[in-house]
Amino acid sequence: MITLHHCPQTRSMRVLWLLEELEIDFQVVPYPFDKSLRAPSFLSLSPAGRVPALEMYGETYFESIAIMQILCERFPERGLGREPRDLDRPDWLVWLNFAETITQHSVALTQQHVALYDDSMRSRTVMKLEAARLEKCYAAIENRLSTPVENRDHLLTSGFSAADIAVGQAVYLARFFAKTDEYPELSAWYDRITDRPAFRKALPPKEAGVYSRDFYPAWDE
Structure with a gap:
């Protein structure tokens, strides 16, 4: 089983999107964007207390870009990565x-x-x-x-x-x-x-996520 530990509107969204594109079986464990990410149980998955963390076939990974590369290499048939000898x-x-x-x-x-x-x-x-x-x-x-x-x-x-x-x-x-x-x-x-x-x-459900507004100007006068 593949399990993504995820907060909406954070870096883990990119991994969620990739998992959806890969069309593989996975489950999502959601977290609020709060101090629950500092709980010992989560720190055992991601030592800096940041999402995402990914559990896959008995191994645990953190750092979103690394996870994306790992997933692309694990599931190359979807063509979302590029092989080492590929020109791209x-x-x-x-x-x-x-x-x-x-x-x-x-x-x-x-x-x-x-x-x-x-x-x-x-x-x-x-x-x-x-x-x-x-x-x-x-x-x-x-x-x-x-x-x-x-x-x-x-x-x-x-x-x-x-x-x-x-x-x-x-x-x-x-x-x-x-x-x-x-x-x-x-x-x-x-x-x-x-x-x-x-x-x-991969989008957050309504009234979930970090942001309460659609746009935050550089400085609120």
Whole structure:
């Protein structure tokens, strides 16, 4: 049995989306985004107290990008990874890990907007800087998708992969803080990949998740 330990609207969403795309049997153990992640029972699965954790065939794994790579290699028949000798393997690894570059800025903004309850603790400078950094990430994706390659519908020339899942989920989080309207290729790509049934299955149920609003401006005046 495969078990995903999951909080909605966190990094574990990318693993949930991948599991749905793989069309394999798994179960989800949900957690609230609170101190329950510091309980000894959860720390035995993920020593830093962070989701996701994945139990699979008697082994336990943590770190979302590593889990995605493990799953792609365990289930290669779905074609969401790229084999070591595949021409797209280097780009697959680069874009798979670029998701974490995006996410670190969203996490910083989540801390500012959600975790810090007292306005005096929030930093206008940090919030504006991190939102600007998200836009730099958008520009990098826009440039990639604008490269004149035949059938450039996804991040890799060879088509949809776990890299689109990882980066797509990172953009899903980033869009709570920085709009994508000025990036037409990114927006079209995001619409394509989030129209997939597996993405919709990975979305949080209503009134669940970290965010209470659809958009958090860089600074609430």
